[in-house]
Amino acid sequence: MPVLKNVGLAVTCAAAGGQDAIHPIRRAALVWNSDDGRIVWIGEEHALPAAYASMPHEDAGGRLLIPGLIDCHTHLAFGGWRADEFERRLRGESYLDIARAGGGIASTVRATRAATAEALAARARTTLDAMMRLGVTTVECKSGYGLDRDNELKLLEVYRDLETPVRIVSTFLGAHVVPAEYRERRQDYIALLCDDLIPEIARRGLASFCDVFVEDTAFSIAEARAILRAGQAHGLRSKLHADQLHDGGGAALAAEVGAVSADHLEHVSDDGIARLRDAGASAGAGVVAVSLPIATLYLQAPPMPARHLIEAGVPVAVATDFNPGSAPSYHLPLALTLACTMQRMTPSEALKGATLYAARAIGLDQEIGSLEPGKSADFALIDAADVTTWLYHFQPNACAAAWIRGQRVV
Numbered sequence: 001m002p003v004l005k006n007v008g009l010a011v012t013c014a015a016a017g018g019q020d021a022i023h024p025i026r027r028a029a030l031v032w033n034s035d036d037g038r039i040v041w042i043g044e045e046h047a048l049p050a051a052y053a054s055m056p057h058e059d060a061g062g063r064l065l066i067p068g069l070i071d072c073h074t075h076l077a078f079g080g081w082r083a084d085e086f087e088r089r090l091r092g093e094s095y096l097d098i099a100r101a102g103g104g105i106a107s108t109v110r111a112t113r114a115a116t117a118e119a120l121a122a123r124a125r126t127t128l129d130a131m132m133r134l135g136v137t138t139v140e141c142k143s144g145y146g147l148d149r150d151n152e153l154k155l156l157e158v159y160r161d162l163e164t165p166v167r168i169v170s171t172f173l174g175a176h177v178v179p180a181e182y183r184e185r186r187q188d189y190i191a192l193l194c195d196d197l198i199p200e201i202a203r204r205g206l207a208s209f210c211d212v213f214v215e216d217t218a219f220s221i222a223e224a225r226a227i228l229r230a231g232q233a234h235g236l237r238s239k240l241h242a243d244q245l246h247d248g249g250g251a252a253l254a255a256e257v258g259a260v261s262a263d264h265l266e267h268v269s270d271d272g273i274a275r276l277r278d279a280g281a282s283a284g285a286g287v288v289a290v291s292l293p294i295a296t297l298y299l300q301a302p303p304m305p306a307r308h309l310i311e312a313g314v315p316v317a318v319a320t321d322f323n324p325g326s327a328p329s330y331h332l333p334l335a336l337t338l339a340c341t342m343q344r345m346t347p348s349e350a351l352k353g354a355t356l357y358a359a360r361a362i363g364l365d366q367e368i369g370s371l372e373p374g375k376s377a378d379f380a381l382i383d384a385a386d387v388t389t390w391l392y393h394f395q396p397n398a399c400a401a402a403w404i405r406g407q408r409v410v
Ligand SMILES: [Zn+2]
Pocket: 073, 074, 075, 241, 321, 323
């Protein structure tokens, strides 16, 4: 059984306590089983049981040990980029203006439909490799740039077939926007999602979650409710893009349908926060609020009111929202630093948001997200003395090494 010794500081990010409880252990050691890839023991090195003390070990060099980072919201595979829209927004056009003029998501849909599965997979793998080098060990990947039967399935099959050590979790986002060809008959598109694609995707095990973008230019509350309920009827748990560009009641809908997460929430109302709070109080784990500060930054939007959510007892995760329009960066540690500077989360709160609470946002908190015996041996070594120093002194990459399922990948 491999042993990691000379850890300057380990943070387990175990569930006990609130958002800022990351459970530090000074001068720590970690033991895992390389056969089943699970953590066996973690604690202070001086307390290492004799049975493990003589086993071959690796030296952490006094570094910071964290659970493998989890990016719980990405649009990983897509065709093209949208640098032109970046400049148009800087010149004063809004995201919604560009979307209404046929740009935005619709422009990425055209490029994604034109791309082969092989090309999409090659690009996704390159991105995943770069994410892994940053200490990211699990990535949630959404469809939503195909928006027809063949191309939505193509994206989910790309995710299913990716050859990567990174743990992949797939989400069906056919309800990203209504594609242009259905603009005059949106009910037909919703029927395609609910009656055709959701049953097939569930039957073939191509996704674990069903996501809907609730927004003026996308789907109404009533439409989202119908799509999410259809997903649930086939075993797909619910996620929402909610209250991003204005308060559209998305948070309340997330609470109503028992969604696993409500993502964005830059414009969530006090009532929406109260509904999320009450959902958590009545339904165990409740809804995770997923903040996406890179998108907030690029759209120059007001930040998600993370402090209000945390003080209400709603767990706040942090993810990149990696996509070609509003968040063209997959750098999760950058998102963590921005969660601190823009959303006034402490570094400890931000880290718990990209480990245990991110795991909760993809329904895997019993398997990953913290350093505890029995959990998957997914962890990373960070070149910093502690979490605050790491996220304060932003560097291109502070990750020195990473393991997934007990195998070293970086
Ligand atoms: Zn998104």
